[in-house]
Amino acid sequence: MPERATIEKTINDLQTQWEKELVKMREEYYAKVKEFQEKQATMPESIKTARQSEIGEIEQRISTFNQTASADLQKKQQELFSPVIEKVKKAINEVGAENNYLYIFDLSTQGIIYQSPKSNDVTPLVKKRLGLK
Numbered sequence: 001m002p003e004r005a006t007i008e009k010t011i012n013d014l015q016t017q018w019e020k021e022l023v024k025m026r027e028e029y030y031a032k033v034k035e036f037q038e039k040q041a042t043m044p045e046s047i048k049t050a051r052q053s054e055i056g057e058i059e060q061r062i063s064t065f066n067q068t069a070s071a072d073l074q075k076k077q078q079e080l081f082s083p084v085i086e087k088v089k090k091a092i093n094e095v096g097a098e099n100n101y102l103y104i105f106d107l108s109t110q111g112i113i114y115q116s117p118k119s120n121d122v123t124p125l126v127k128k129r130l131g132l133k
Contacts, residue, residue, distance in 0.1 A: 001088070001132070007080040014076060018069040025065060029058045091129040095122050 036051045043051070096104050104122055127133070 001084055001130070003084050007077075007084070010080060011073065011077055015073060018065075018073070022062070022065065022069070025058070025062050029055070029062060032058060088126070088130070091126050092122075095125045095129055099125070 032051070032055050036048075036055060040048055040051075092104055095101075099122070101120075101122065
């Protein structure tokens with residue numbers, strides 16, 4: 001489907017944005033850890049505890065961000081691919097009705113355990129209906 005390239009670019013662009021943000025967060029984390037390790041011997045206990053807490057909070061932010069970004073990416077993929085899937089389903093239904101087929105199976109899902117040698121592959125008809133070559 002021609003829409004696929006645009007959708008994949010959109011998804012890749014979002015993923016790149018999230019990865020850049022994650023890199024920034026990790027850089028902040030590593031800088032705080034390095035600073036803490038270098039200065040902890042001379043820090044008063046109260047400051048040491050505060051810095052450890054701060055590092056823990058950054059770890060939690062990174063974890064939460066990573067989970068949220070992953071969920072958002074899946075949601076966006078579903079949102080963008082849904083109209084394409086519906087378009088393909090419509091074309092399959094139209095081809096099936098026009099050609100009086102009883103069943104059309106999706107071989108890519110391994111959903112068939114028997115296929116008659118007399119069966120027809122309707123992929124070319126669906127592609128034609130969708131205007132694809």
